[in-house]
Amino acid sequence: MSICFAPSEAYEGSPDSVKRRMSSLFGDVAELIIKARYCEEKGGCQEFLNPGTLQTDFFDVSMGFHRCDHLLAYLHMHNPFLTSDVRAQCLARKEPGDPHFPVPDVITTEPGRREFYEIKPDSTDGLTKAVKKAQWFEDDVCVPNGLVYSRGTVFSGAVDVVVWNGTWFGVPVKVRFATDMPRNGIVVYKLCLDRALGELLEKLLIKAVVAALIYILLAVAPVAIPAFAAVLASTAEPPLRRSVGSGGTNSKPDVAYVQLILNDWRGQNDVSPLLDVDGLVGPKTIGAITLFQQRVTRIVDGRFDPRGPGISALESFHFESLTSRAIATPSMEQHALEQEEEAPLLEILAESGQDYLASIYRTAGTLAG
Incomplete structure (x- = not known):
């Protein structure tokens, strides 16, 4: 199919x-x-x-x-x-x-x-x-x-x-x-x-x-270009509006966003079960946040705050995984963009990154009803 x-x-x-x-x-x-x-x-x-x-x-x-x-x-x-x-x-x-x-x-x-x-x-x-x-x-x-x-x-x-x-x-x-x-x-x-x-x-x-x-x-010179995660994460406004988890504000759209993107990390690290994307905070969601913090950030409080180290690390992991899963065979040689095109490429990637994170947020909210 x-x-x-x-x-x-x-x-x-x-x-x-x-x-x-x-x-x-x-x-x-x-x-x-x-x-x-x-x-x-x-x-x-x-x-x-x-x-x-x-x-x-x-x-x-x-x-x-x-x-x-x-x-x-x-x-x-x-x-x-x-x-x-x-x-x-x-x-x-x-x-x-x-x-x-x-x-x-x-x-x-x-x-x-x-x-x-x-x-x-x-x-x-x-x-x-x-x-x-x-x-x-x-x-x-x-x-x-x-x-x-x-x-x-x-x-x-x-x-x-x-x-x-x-x-x-x-x-x-x-x-x-x-x-x-x-x-x-x-x-x-x-x-x-x-x-x-x-x-x-x-x-x-x-x-x-x-x-x-x-x-x-x-990308003309991958070594000279910032990491894909950094490019896409350089957003004017973070998608996470308020804190999620233990003692957090826990608005439904924010919780759903965290649940959905946590499922990406859990799936790629063979952590089960996946979270229900329902926008509701409970022991499973707080436990998932805590586990991620224990394994990745080492700053453990069971809560993600806007622009905090936990959600930033989670979003960075998601972005890095996008390119690591993409496949380009040797015959698909890199396109030699001219110098004039390099800066616009980085600009549009940053703009598309903000749009992409906003799309995840909207999708999560819709899935949560």
């Missing part, structure tokens, strides 16, 4: 800026995964990276901020008769507010194989945008300039790989990255869970996997 989502579906209720930017960044992740499969099927790629080289395979994800320049250079190298300024056409076609340029995601120029592919999320909007972009390349670039490229058919478009494997709030689950090719040259992708968790937890997991894969595949 598989439950599948386009990544953007996990961001319903999130700020538009977070949804738009994280969906866009995950598009780069998707292209890296599909690129690995594409080259594997070809028996190896000769990747075009710099103007003046003779490589046959163009990948949009490798082009950084200079996509239009490199598209022109690649096409001119393989079609020296080209005189039109494709770069200008490309720049003119870029839509305001959209970080992407209308450049095909994959182009191959070989004897008997002159084709291109467009990659988008498996959604109605994603398919519409893919078709629109492919049409632009055919009608505005290829036909007027006498370029012979067609929508690809050689690549199977079939990718199905496990990208996350772990325990999610106490429940073992795997997440797969899967693709389909509904039309020639159009590859669509989605993230699929191998078991039902309930829609709220399913979308929360998809959101977590999106962030984890963006971090491990798009």
